[in-house]
Each structure stands twice: as C-alpha cells, then as structure tokens.
Amino acid sequence: MKLLIDAGNTRIKWQLRARGDVLEKGFASLDEDVGFKDWAPWADAIERIAISTVISEDRRQHLQARLEAACKAPVIFHWAENRRGKLINAYSDATRMGADRWHAMCGGWQATGDGSFAVVDAGSAITVDYVARSGAHLGGYILPGKQMMLRSLKQDAARIGFDSLDAEQGSPGVSTTECVQHGLAWLREGMVARLHKDVSHFGLDRVLVTGGDASGLIGAGLSAIHDPYLVLNGLAAVDGGWEPE
Ligand SMILES: Nc1ncnc2c1ncn2[C@@H]1O[C@H](COP(=O)(O)OP(=O)(O)O)[C@@H](O)[C@H]1O
Numbered sequence: 107m108k109l110l111i112d113a114g115n116t117r118i119k120w121q122l123r124a125r126g127d128v129l130e131k132g133f134a135s136l137d138e139d140v141g142f143k144d145w146a147p148w149a150d151a152i153e154r155i156a157i158s159t160v161i162s163e164d165r166r167q168h169l170q171a172r173l174e175a176a177c178k179a180p181v182i183f184h185w186a187e188n189r190r191g192k193l194i195n196a197y198s199d200a201t202r203m204g205a206d207r208w209h210a211m212c213g214g215w216q217a218t219g220d221g222s223f224a225v226v227d228a229g230s231a232i233t234v235d236y237v238a239r240s241g242a243h244l245g246g247y248i249l250p251g252k253q254m255m256l257r258s259l260k261q262d263a264a265r266i267g268f269d270s271l272d273a274e275q276g277s278p279g280v281s282t283t284e285c286v287q288h289g290l291a292w293l294r295e296g297m298v299a300r301l302h303k304d305v306s307h308f309g310l311d312r313v314l315v316t317g318g319d320a321s322g323l324i325g326a327g328l329s330a331i332h333d334p335y336l337v338l339n340g341l342a343a344v345d346g347g348w349e350p351e
C-alpha cells in the first residue's frame with residue numbers, strides 16, 4: 107500500500123492506493139493531525155510514501171519527521187523535472203517550478219492521452235499551464251488565489267473593511283463588502299474569458315481544473331473537467347515508474 111501526499115501552502119490532499127486503486131482519500135490542514143489520524147489505521151500496511159510539495163523547507167522537514175515517526179515506510183519527495191515521457195517542461199530551470207504544477211501536468215497528460223490541455227490549479231495561488239499535443243509545455247501563469255487576494259486587501263489597505271459574502275455576480279457593488287466580493291467574481295469572469303480565448307488560440311483540446319477554489323471558477327463559467335486529486339494522479343504515475351524518455 108502506498109500513501110500519496112500533495113502538500114500545498116494551505117492544505118494537504120492525500121490518497122491511500124493499492125495496485126493503483128484508491129482505497130481512501132481526503133484533505134487536511136497541514137498544521138493539524140487530521141490526516142495522520144485518518145490514515146493511522148493503515149500505518150503498518152503502508153510500504154511507501156510519495157510526496158509532491160511546495161511548502162517551505164522548514165515545513166517540509168517537519169512533515170517528513172512526523173511521517174517518519176508515524177510510519178516505517180520510506181518517504182520519497184518528487185520534484186518538477188525537465189521532462190517525463192513526452193512531456194517537456196518549458197522552464198529552462200525546472201527546479202524552480204512548483205512540484206504541484208509539474209505533477210498536475212503529468213496527471214493531465216495521463217488523463218488526456220495524446221491531446222493538448224490546460225491545467226488550472228486554484229489553490230493558495232492560482233496557476234495556469236498549457237500543454238500542446240506534442241507534450242511541449244507552452245508555459246503558464248501564477249496569480250494570487252482567492253484567500254490571498256482577500257487577505258492582501260485587508261492587510262495592505264487601511265480603510266477596506268469587509269465581511270465574507272459568497273458573491274457569484276460581478277455587478278457593480280454598492281458597499282465595501284460588495285465591491286470587494288463582486289470584484290473577485292468580476293476578476294474570475296475575466297480570467298475564465300481569457301482562458302477560453304487562450305484555449306481557442308492555442309488549439310487546446312480540454313481544460314482540467316483542480317484546487318480548493320475550482321468550483322468557483324466552474325461557477326464563473328469555466329468549461330473544464332474538475333479533478334480535486336489531479337496532482338496525486340500525476341504523482342502516482344511518476345512514483346509508479348513512468349519513465350522519463
Ligand atoms: N476546507 C477548506 N479549507 C481551506 N481552504 C479551503 C477549504 N475549502 C475550500 N478552500 C479554498 O481552497 C483554497 C486552497 O486550495 P488548496 O487546493 O487546498 O490549496 P493549496 O494546494 O495551496 O494547499 C483556499 O484559498 C480556499 O479558498
């Protein structure tokens with residue numbers, strides 16, 4: 107049995123797999139013991155732990171130590187690579203790319219076969235990456251995520267005080283709360299429109315979306331396949347021995 111972990115800046119996503127089948131899965135806050143309790147019953151049966159992460163080196167070491175204390179299995183970290191199979195990273199220095207972006211692209215490639223695709227990961231930050239049918243990564247974007255935007259408005263402007271409000275509409279707001287929350291919806295709509303334009307411009311066959319705020323983008327009209335575990339699918343393929351050609 108294998109434990110797969112995608113440790114992002116906000117949450118970890120995990121799955122227990124045996125012979126490729128997903129037996130258990132879940133989300134947990136990185137700073138709580140929730141995930142550990144969830145998979146504790148299987149601790150003795152876990153033979154290997156594979157991790158894709160973008161957290162700081164301090165937090166990474168802490169996570170590794172906790173896993174090693176809870177489980178005898180080896181802990182293996184996988185990072186972004188120059189290439190894997192036909193998939194070729196556009197970064198000249200692949201070590202600078204977030205492992206989650208690379209593994210999401212690997213998951214997209216596995217799901218799409220020889221098709222081209224866009225991957226959107228709406229997590230702490232939002233990332234967008236485009237992959238051509240040949241497997242060439244065309245590049246991507248990094249944007250602040252929903253909570254990051256709200257936090258920066260609250261922290262960096264003295265007189266923006268607002269409440270939470272799950273605004274789906276981008277109509278002009280008539281209070282601070284509405285202006286901020288409708289502003290987010292407005293930005294989402296703009297992002298979705300631009301993404302659809304790029305999909306047509308680059309002739310991409312499909313869009314895959316993941317991350318905690320994926321449903322917000324779908325609500326704003328994003329035409330995409332939603333897979334909350336996309337990064338883990340790519341990680342599983344890489345850890346399972348999918349050969350870099
Ligand atoms: N239960 C939840 N806990 C934390 N964030 C959540 C939750 N549900 C949805 N979200 C949203 O998901 C985002 C984090 O997405 P996630 O994919 O877990 O990020 P990361 O990969 O950076 O850890 C947050 O910005 C938040 O808006």
Ligand SMILES: CC(C)(COP(=O)(O)O)[C@@H](O)C(=O)NCCC(=O)O
Nearest residue numbers: 114115160202203204229230231248
């Ligand atoms: C952009 C990210 C912060 C997204 O991570 P997340 O928000 O999902 O936790 C992460 O992929 C990262 O730290 N990337 C390193 C820079 C790069 O990819 O170029």
Ligand SMILES: [K+]
Nearest residue numbers: 114206227229
């Ligand atoms: K992520």
